Amino acid sequence: MIIAIDGPAASGKSTTAKLVGQELNFLYIDTGAMYRAMTLKAKKLNIDYEDTEKVISIIQTTDIDQIIDSSTGDTKTFLDGVDVSLEIRTPEISKGVTAVCEIKEVRENLVNIQRIMGKRKDVILDGRDIGTVVFPDADLKFFMVADVDVRAQRRFKELSEKGISSSLEDIKADIVRRDERDSSRSNSPLKPAEDAILIDTSELTISEQVEFIVNKIKNEKMRNGKNEN
Numbered sequence: 614m615i616i617a618i619d620g621p622a623a624s625g626k627s628t629t630a631k632l633v634g635q636e637l638n639f640l641y642i643d644t645g646a647m648y649r650a651m652t653l654k655a656k657k658l659n660i661d662y663e664d665t666e667k668v669i670s671i672i673q674t675t676d677i678d679q680i681i682d683s684s685t686g687d688t689k690t691f692l693d694g695v696d697v698s699l700e701i702r703t704p705e706i707s708k709g710v711t712a713v714c715e716i717k718e719v720r721e722n723l724v725n726i727q728r729i730m731g732k733r734k735d736v737i738l739d740g741r742d743i744g745t746v747v748f749p750d751a752d753l754k755f756f757m758v759a760d761v762d763v764r765a766q767r768r769f770k771e772l773s774e775k776g777i778s779s780s781l782e783d784i785k786a787d788i789v790r791r792d793e794r795d796s797s798r799s800n801s802p803l804k805p806a807e808d809a810i811l812i813d814t815s816e817l818t819i820s821e822q823v824e825f826i827v828n829k830i831k832n833e834k835m836r837n838g839k840n841e842n
């Protein structure tokens with residue numbers, strides 16, 4: 614099965630997708646982390662994120678992969694063989710990723726990798742364009758939203774726990790900026806697929822979000838007769 618979760622920044626996609634993946638033994642693919650890894654590569658090579666030609670020139674020599682850490686269940690992101698899961702969460706990368714992910718060639722390359730990964734086993738992917746572009750035939754599509762202040766609070770807490778410092782104000786501004794740019798870009802903009810199920814997580818707990826999606830997946834499996842292993 615292929616499950617797509619799209620939605621704006623910090624709406625709870627990653628946390629939910631990870632837990633759903635653990636519960637149902639699906640591979641969880643964090644596509645945002647891949648765009649972040651590409652951005653980190655540009656940073657390491659001192660390439661300006663807006664310098665499209667230069668960013669395109671490093672695609673072929675950049676290796677991005679994800680694996681599940683069996684002890685924690687976390688999806689780890691590797692850039693050229695090195696675990697960069699924490700480094701890609703800094704405010705600088707959050708800022709730079711918006712430009713890097715708009716480059717057509719970057720998207721084509723990462724979408725290809727995502728489609729190959731999607732063939733490995735049952736998968737759940739989160740991003741902006743999973744249900745619309747990467748897997749338009751996904752078995753189920755969810756579009757997760759939440760009030761912007763709730764999202765900023767959640768991201769603030771998450772980053773603090775990771776030891777990454779930033780102010781609540783800056784986090785909120787970054788979320789608003791990214792959502793605007795992600796929604797208005799011409800290439801794979803952030804928008805719900807026509808057949809996506811909308812979930813507003815503003816007043817839901819994580820376990821409620823997870824349970825809602827798990828139940829939908831179980832029902833879909835039954836409906837399709839995919840419940841036999």
Ligand code: CDP
Pocket residue numbers: 621622623624627644645646648649710711714739740741742743791795
């Ligand atoms: O976790 P958060 O919501 O902050 O963002 P993310 O999923 O890590 O994605 C980082 C950025 O990558 C987003 O703001 C988008 O600009 C971009 N992105 C994208 O264009 N397409 C995707 N499938 C996933 C992320």
